[in-house]
Structure formats: C-alpha cells, structure tokens
Amino acid sequence: MNLNELFPSTAIRGTNKELFVGRAKVLKESLIYAQKPGAVLVIIGERGIGKSSLAWQTLSVLSGNTEIFEMQSYKFSKTNLNKYNCVYVECNSDTNNIDGIIKKLLVKEDSNKTDEEQKNIYSLYKELNQAQEYTKLLQENIGISEPENIDIKENNQDFSLPDKLKDRFINLIKKINEQLENELIIFIDEFDAIKDKGGISDLLKTAHGVKFVIIGIGDGIHDIIEDHKSTKRKIRPIILDRLTEKDIEDYISKAQVKIGNTKISFKDDFSKNVYTYSDGYPPLVQKFCDTVMDIIQLEDLENEKVFIDDIYFEKSFKKVLDDETMLNVDLELWRKKVNYVGKEKILFFLAEYNGWIKEKDLKVKNTYRFKDNIKELLQDCLIKKDSYECYKFLNPYFRLIVKDIVNKNGNLYIFEKKTN
C-alpha cells in the first residue's frame, strides 16, 4: 500500500471503508431513518466534519454491502436492513437547480470516477442489463432516447427540455421505483450548492414513495425543513459532531502498516497530540497524519522500524502551520477582529480545551466587557455557540493557530499588528 493512501483527503467511500472510524451511533440512525417510508434523512454538519463519508457508508450498507459492521465491530441487526438501489449526486456549479440534478441522475457521466461514484439512474439500469428498458422509459417519460449522446454541460440545447421536465422526471423515478425489485434511494450531496432549492422541495413533495438522503452544511436545509411542515414527509436530521479521542486512536492505529522492510508504528503520544491539536476535526487529523507520511517518505527508510512519536508530531505540526494554503485562513482579518485583550483572553481559554465549554466554565467570564466580547466574537464568526449555551472555535484552524500562540508565549496583544 502507498503511504499516501493511508490518510486520504477525500471522503471515505465504499471502496476504502476500512479507513472509516467511529460514527457507530449516527450510522445506525442514518440506516434507520433513511429506510423509513416517507422520511427524508438529512445529514448536517460543518465543512469537513465527515458528512459525505457517513453518507457513503450509509449508501454502501443500504446497497447490500454490510462488511463495515464486522470491520468496525458495529452492533447492528441485519434484520433491520433492506436492500436498495442507491444513487448519488454531488451538487456543484453545474447543478445549481433541479434540472442540473436531473441531468446528472439520468445521463452517463464522462469522467474517471469509479463505478460506485458514478452510480446514477442510468448506471442502475445498465447494471441490471435493462438498457433497452431504460431507453424506453426515457423516451416515454422524458422524450429522449440515447442517454450516452447527451452532453450534460449547461445550456445544452439537446437537453433543454420543456418546463414539464421536472414533472416527467418525477413520473420516471416513481415508475422506476415500482419496477425495480429494490426501492430507490436518491442521495443529494453538497445540497447548499443548489441555488434554486424550491425545485428540490417540490421534488420531495411530489415524488411519493421515493426515498431521499440530503447532505449539507445546513444553511439551506432549514428552508426544506420549514417547507415540509405542511407535507407528509418527515425530515430526520442527523447532526455530525467532531471525532472523539478514541476515534482518532482508531484512525491512527489502522495505519499501522509494514511498508517494504519498514515497520511503522504510531506511539500513543502522537495520537494524543493529534487529538489535542485537531480538536477532533477530521481534516486536521488527516493533515497531521498525512504530513507525517510525507516526512517519512523524505527521510531514508533504512531503519527497520520507525516510531512515530511526539517529535514527529512536532515536525508535522510545524509544516501544517507553515503552509498557509493548507490552512486556507485569513489571519490578518482575524487579527483585526480581536481588538480587545478581553477577547484574546476568551480565545486563549477556549484554545486550551477540546470540544465545547459551558459559559459558566469560561473562567474569564468576569473580565471587563465579557458579554460584549462574547457577542462580538460570535458576530465575527470566530466562535460559535450550541443550543446548550456552550462555546467553541468556529474554525478549528483558527483554534490551532491560537493554541500555537499560547504555547509559544501566551503574551497578550498578540493579535495587534506586528510592527517590524
């Protein structure tokens, strides 16, 4: 195995599910909610938290592949499971309305994606060797016959079908749902990228019997939840939180591998540091680990054994912090927003903690202007508050930077513009 495949920066899919960790409870909930008649499973959480990975694992199990239960020792009764035909669309600038999604679902995509990633209604039929049947269905319901010949680019005349496209599409998927032995589940990822969400909520309302899973950071999902109070569909939200210390231990111990003659082993202090500095945020966990792999590859692997310990963590940490493109944060802008010592104190305090802190435990709460400072930090999107009145950094990268500052000197006024 290649070292770089150990910690992929993309979502964990069915093909590399052995790398998936934790999430036992939410996976179980996903499986149950997704199967409920009339329900729409909605997976919500901050960018990078692991929504797509969870969605892919859900898809994989619901497609009949249950290995993950054994791999992860998840306890889940298979009698609670049916087999489905799952299709997956990831929204982007090409799919900013319902037409874009319909196209992606109906037409063969010309890309290097694996079969699993390409799964749409077209591939479903191909898999079932019912291409003819599919063509017939398309002809009767949508008015096109040769899915292969349709260019799915925007504004393509061949596919600018009449206004009725949506209704016809809904008819088609309902038919498919009735015809196929296994029911259809449509996964719509990056839901927030859809500009015109109205079309989608109409789709949910009218495509009776068809199951949906919607994945997004949650901004636009609220509209749908509101919209559905009046319909029969029940929205079942799952909100993802950060990974736990145990999850990160698992994530790292899965990577204990032998490459060539070199046995790589991770020491406990390494995973502890990864947890402390990532705050359980998966992309940071991934970056610390993957950066260590880069470092090892640059070193001569002459030794038979490499122990990844806190010294390696420090090297990786420095690299991650130095690489601004990696962090992708506007530190200057943050500096400007932290214009009071009191605010800085709050941030320093939060940086010492993993996870959420209750307001009463924020020891700095009696400092001058505390309430205002908190209010401004919230407004400026530096910190966030959950429904239990607990606080944490909004952006885990910012937490990392603040933590580094605390470690180095802990000086106040650190956010003032440097004068040199």
Ligand SMILES: Nc1ncnc2c1ncn2[C@@H]1O[C@H](COP(=O)(O)OP(=O)(O)O)[C@@H](O)[C@H]1O
């Ligand atoms: N449960 C998990 N186990 C292992 N790695 C994960 C897990 N969840 C997320 N990751 C990793 O974190 C990163 C972001 O995951 P992703 O599913 O793309 O998040 P999102 O869809 O919420 O933006 C990827 O590098 C992915 O491999």
Ligand SMILES: [Mg+2]
């Ligand atoms: Mg995603």
